[in-house]
């Protein structure tokens with residue numbers, strides 16, 4: 001991949017000082033710094049609330065246009081065949097009767113185009129896709145049927161419930177592609193990769209597993225990068241300065257990415273790797289009663 005050089009960070013990426021939360025900043029009596037620290041503490045509070053309070057919804061709408069008769073039929077007949085139940089522990093070995101060599105999770109697959117393309121290209125890998133938007137789930141079912149995919153399982157709901165239902169070190173990889181950016185400060189608690197959620201995700205990822213994150217929103221790139229860089233469970237080790245500008249090998253793209261490119265926004269692609277650091281049991285004190293609701297229609 002060429003010589004390793006200093007990575008160039010996206011616009012709005014946090015400064016090294018912000019990432020490390022340098023003591024000098026913490027000691028400063030400067031009013032604007034104090035305000036930023038207060039805001040940052042508020043962000044941290046709301047981020048952990050978003051994890052432990054089931055009513056802290058991270059996603060937008062669950063339903064769009066009325067489903068076509070075909071899609072409605074697929075929801076009735078095909079979904080039960082591939083649907084995961086997040087209300088009880090998931091046993092990865094029992095998910096695919098044919099056996100798979102790896103298990104990957106895609107969080108917020110939209111219409112499932114990326115999920116289906118990967119499942120088709122890698123039939124020996126198992127994929128779990130989570131998406132609360134019903135119309136997207138119906139589309140993914142249509143692709144699963146058209147391509148006769150046997151290596152995909154779906155969850156119509158909040159990916160946090162699946163993360164809680166998986167056993168430790170179950171996953172070799174996770175995709176989070178163009179998550180909702182939630183641009184306003186008061187909305188940031190709805191961004192998916194909070195500090196607390198990263199710990200929960202780390203629990204189900206085995207050492208060396210990849211977390212692949214793409215976004216076309218600079219502010220979201222910087223915000224997420226800051227959390228990954230201060231996480232004790234992940235490393236970011238770009239091989240070249242342009243690593244984050246290039247998509248992954250065999251990248252089929254996503255529907256949302258195509259829209260971003262049409263509208264002139266340049267995506268960033270980050271690969272983080274799970275390190276060996278153990279995850280403390282339930283670091284946020286999350287009890288089963290606090291888990292995000294499972295079940296498909298609970299927040300419709």
Ligand SMILES: C[S@@+](CC[C@H](N)C(=O)[O-])C[C@H]1O[C@@H](n2cnc3c(N)ncnc32)[C@H](O)[C@@H]1O
Pocket residue numbers: 058059060061107108109110111130131132133136157158159160177178179180192254255256257
């Ligand atoms: C901007 S869209 C991107 C869709 C797709 N990844 C793409 O690139 O075309 C973000 C998607 O994430 C889904 N989403 C948001 N919060 C989620 C959550 N907590 N669990 C699973 N999916 C979620 C939304 O319903 C939406 O479909």
